[in-house]
Amino acid sequence: MLALQVNNQTLHAQIQVGAVGVDVGYGFVKAVSPVARISFPSVVAPFVEDPLSGLFHDRTGHRVRVRRANGEVEEKLVGEAALRSLAATATLSREKPAALHDLMLLTAAYLAGAGDRGPFPKQVDLAVGLPLAYFRAQKDALKKRLESLAAWVSVDGGEEKHISFGQVLVFPQGAGAVLAGEVALPGNGYLGVVDVGTYTTDYLLFEDRGDNIPHPLPEACGSLEAGVNLLHRSLAAEFQRQTGAPLAPAMYQEAVEGAMVGRPIHYAGRDIYLEDAFKKARRDIAQAIAQGVLAAWGGRAGFVALTILAGGGACLFEDELLRALPGARVANDPLFANAIGYHEMVCKVD
CATH class of the missing domain: 3.30.420.40 (ATPase, nucleotide binding domain)
Known part of the structure; x- marks a missing residue:
């Protein structure tokens, strides 16, 4: 059985979640929260207006709009939609480019129910992983960067929500099945x-x-x-x-x-x-x-x-x-094993 791809989930959670586990892999991004499990290819592409006005749109992949605190706005295709683009960009280097990594992470967190709409938006706790080969060298820098990451995000035309992270935990990749206690x-x-x-x-x-x-x-x-x-x-x-x-x-x-x-x-x-x-x-x-x-x-x-x-x-x-x-x-759910473990651990610490 091939477990490299699952159907994209575009249902936006109505319940705000307090914690999310995200596994930003080189092939697929996976996210787990109490209300959703999300997976999409780790690919980003520029957004281009559809000249056919969506006549043949099959609704796979995601259109993501991110608005930063400084007013900067970017709009990208993420996942399946990006994979079909001639200008698709994937994470091929050892250290994923921060802009690419963070865009995919924000997309996954949004789809998993993270974010708040209020005037004083609440933060969500986050757990992520790094390959063991890069864990020691990159974990502190990744934790610090994600603790300062904040943006207003909208996916697939959904309501704009502010996403920022309170507690950030970084785990070695591969430990998910053990961390989840399965x-x-x-x-x-x-x-x-x-x-x-x-x-x-x-x-x-x-x-x-x-x-x-x-x-x-x-x-x-x-x-x-x-x-x-x-x-x-x-x-x-x-x-x-x-x-x-x-x-x-x-x-x-x-x-x-x-x-x-x-x-x-x-x-x-x-x-x-x-x-x-x-x-x-x-x-x-x-x-x-x-x-x-x-x-x-x-x-x-x-x-x-x-x-x-x-x-x-x-x-x-x-x-x-x-x-x-x-x-x-x-493992019981090999594709999501790491994300499940990350989520379990961030909930326990919280």
Whole structure:
């Protein structure tokens, strides 16, 4: 089952929420609050007026208007709508550009019910995450920036709401399933978490010393620069080999979904089949991820009682990772595992 994409939710929560957990991933943004779960592709594009006045608008994606305290106003397309734009911008660098990151975060928070309309708008508490490879270097700067972030936001023509954040918590990505408390600890042994994202795979190892508390082992936690993007690159290379033309990034998701079910891409008057390349790449990438994780866990790997698979790539590489990692099972909701955990923790602290 592919868990890289879920239907966009455009219903604006009528109840103002006090806390929201947001996972701004390289592939998808996910947000969880008491009233909603939101997911959309991590893509932004300039807003352009529809010359057909919405005659063929399919209402996927989001039109976002942000008004800053200094009067500056920006209007962008975010998510599916941006993905279809020729001027689409995605987060490809290690450190997401602040303007891009914050726009997607404000959009997700708004759709999840954050924000206030009153003359003295209330703040919302926020929890976010960072890949382990960048956590130590970026967490303090990210926390400080988000604590000062404030704007009036409107999504899809909805009522303008002021969004700002009171308490901001930053967690290491991949710990969501453990933070959410959905996992029964082994009682006395090791618990692993492997979070397969678009550009990175985070792995964590926890020890239960009989006190029912997960104690992280820092030397066995880290990030691999491997994820769903390697599958995209493999399919793009095969597409170019067959056609002589590059595969546009906007087509990556369609190429993956088509290859999974043996559906070709129609290009230049003929059908391009990527199924065989997909199967080989999925097997090779999953094997590389599993070997990297097991090498990091070293001699403890054989004593791991349970490995939780999370992230959008967990289901994409599910079969291979279930066979390769000790006691592996997919999280109850792998796409939202981190956001759920962040939300649980910010509510507990509050």
